[in-house]
Amino acid sequence: MDRRKFFKNGSLFALGTSLLNPFDLSATQLNLDTLKKNKKAKNIIVVVSDGMSTGTLNMADLYLSRKTGTGSNWLQLYKESKISRALMDMASANSIVTDSSAASSSWGGGFRVNNGAVNVSPTGENHVPIWQKFKKAGKMAGCVTTVPITHATPAGFCVNSKTRKDQEGIADKYLELGFDIMMGGGNLYFSSEYRKDNRDMYQEFETAGYQVVKTREEMIAANNTKPILGVFADSGLPYTIDRNNSKELTQNTPTLGEMTQKAIDRMKDHPEGFVLQVEAGKVDWAAHGNDIAGLIYDQTAHDEAVKVAIDFAEKDNDTLVIITTDHGNSNPGVISGSKANDNFDSIQQYKHSNEWILNGFGKETSISQIKERIEYANNFGVTDEEAKLILSYYTDLKSEDGLYNARHLPFKVLGEIQKxxxxxxxxxxxxxxxxxxxxxxxxxxxxxxxxxKNTDLHYLILEAAEVENKF
Structure with missing residues (x-):
């Protein structure tokens, strides 16, 4: 259907006939609803919880409901019937189990690609990413995330790359393409201290007219008349639960909701509108590590960003908000048992992520120190045998593989103990x-x-904004 033609020829005519009969209130309401449905989206905000299994969404809602009496903002939209809802098939070109780059590319480029690629087809064809299409149509465009801004999900909306691993090259392309606000982690890919080519990307962005911000305070103080590059960590930002329990991290690291608000403030007054991707990227990292505190608290951070986006959209009336995830990960859930309620509620007392716990151990750590650190972080005691098992991964050269586990720390072991x-x-x-x-x-x-299908979302977004797919 040509929505613009329908809007011009159908809805206005129908509204006109109802105005001729002012007593037909039901017809008037029907036609006003039709007008609303066929309204063009001036702005698009896509809020992604990377690696969110359905169980993760469920547990975050349970956690919030039982702690505060109010559930998640996401599920509240369901309860109030405020949204349209669907299931989406996220398969990549070469697997029914996608990775984040292929998933984001399906939305970003409109085609399925192999896992590991960013908007490059299995035959080497480049697909124009959707944020580039919107930039060419005159809109502002940006991304914010809790992982490196050069990571797979933001990259999939913005650039072409044969491999998601080329994060230095992705940083270069962001500069060339001139996106309006890009914030997250990723100092490793911008700093001359870490880049293989020794380029100082911060200086290059500043030369191109960007404000470069590296702390929460600097982000808040940045003006909304110039583009912004925000990089707040070497790799990913700290987990929300670790941030919340550290005065230094709280002062220096913005939340996902705060970054979302800053991005909206930067772009909301642009006459042609804006497009923004928001990603809770460390939900995925926590799932890979079976890290329940990292998972639930970062999912609640995603939920705060959902509220920021919806609050803006409700006032603005020209903004389409899309809330989703790119794939499941580890499929966690609450298991039945006589103590399930109390056990699950104990997570409310956790102070730190499993990453924080396990990075605090080494070869010289004693059994008592392991027990003390876990009890401080999780509010329960482990046995000597459990502490010895954890310590064996540091002293006996045991190894646990897993994505985002460069030190081969015993995440699975700790997750099993916590269960x-x-x-x-x-x-x-x-x-x-x-x-x-x-x-x-x-x-x-x-x-x-x-x-x-995942690729359908690409074309739906273009249609909603009435941007032609001609680039």
Whole structure:
């Protein structure tokens, strides 16, 4: 359907006839609804919880409901019937189990690509990323994330790359393409101290007119008249639970919600509108590590960003908000048992992520120190045998593989120990082939069908904004 033609010829005519009969209130309301449905989306905000299994969404809602009496903002939209909702098939070109680069590329480029590629087809063809299409159409464009801004999900909306691993090259392309606001981690790929070519990308961005910010305070102080590059960590930002329990991290590191608000403030007054991707990237990292505190608290951070986006969209009336995930990961969930309620509620007392716990140990750590650190972080005691098992990974050269586990730390072991106390189980430490949740709020949400293929979202976004797919 040509929405613009329908809007011009159908809805206005229908509204005109109802105005001739002012007593036909039901017809008037029907036609006003039709007008709303066919309204163009001036702005697009895509809020992604990377690696969010359905169980993660469920547990975050349970956690918030039981702690505060109010559930998640995401599920509240479901309860109030404010959104259109669907399931989405996220398979890549070469696997029913996608990775983040292929997933984001399916939305960004409109085609399925092999895992590991960024908008480059299996035959080597480049697909123009959607944020480039919107930039060429006159809109502002940006991304914010809790992992490196050069990581797979933001890259999939912005650039072409044969491999997601080329994060230095992706940083270069961001500069060439001139996106309006890019914030997250990734100092390793911008600093001359770490880059293989010794280029000082911060200086190059500043020369190109960017404000470069590296702390929460600098981000807040940045003006909204110039583009912004924000890099707040060497790799990913700290987990939300670790940030919340560190005065230094709280002062220096913005939340995902704060970055989202800053990005909206930077771009909201642009006459042609804006497009923004928001990613809770460390939900995926926590799932890979079977790290329940990292997972739930970063999912709640994603939920805060959802509220920022929805609050803006409700006032603005021209903004389509899309809320989703790119794939499942590790499929965690609360396991039945007589103490399931109390065990799950114990997570409310956790102070730190498993990453924080395990990075605090080494060869010289004693059994008592291991027990003390875990009890401080999780509010329960481990046995001597459990402490010895954990210590064996540091002293006996045992090795536990896993993505984002460069030190081969015993994440799986600690997760299994915690399960006895929090009743949360995991099926693996890897991505899964789940059909994922997809919700839409605002103009264009009426276009969503109950079940779609990942690549369909690319074309739906273009149609909602009435941007032609000609680039």
């Amino acid at each position: 006895q106390h929090n009743s949360v189980g995991w099926i693996s430490m890897h991505h899964s082939a789940d059909y994922v949740e997809l919700a839409m709020f605002g103009p264009g949400s009426d276009l969503l069908k109950p079940f779609i």
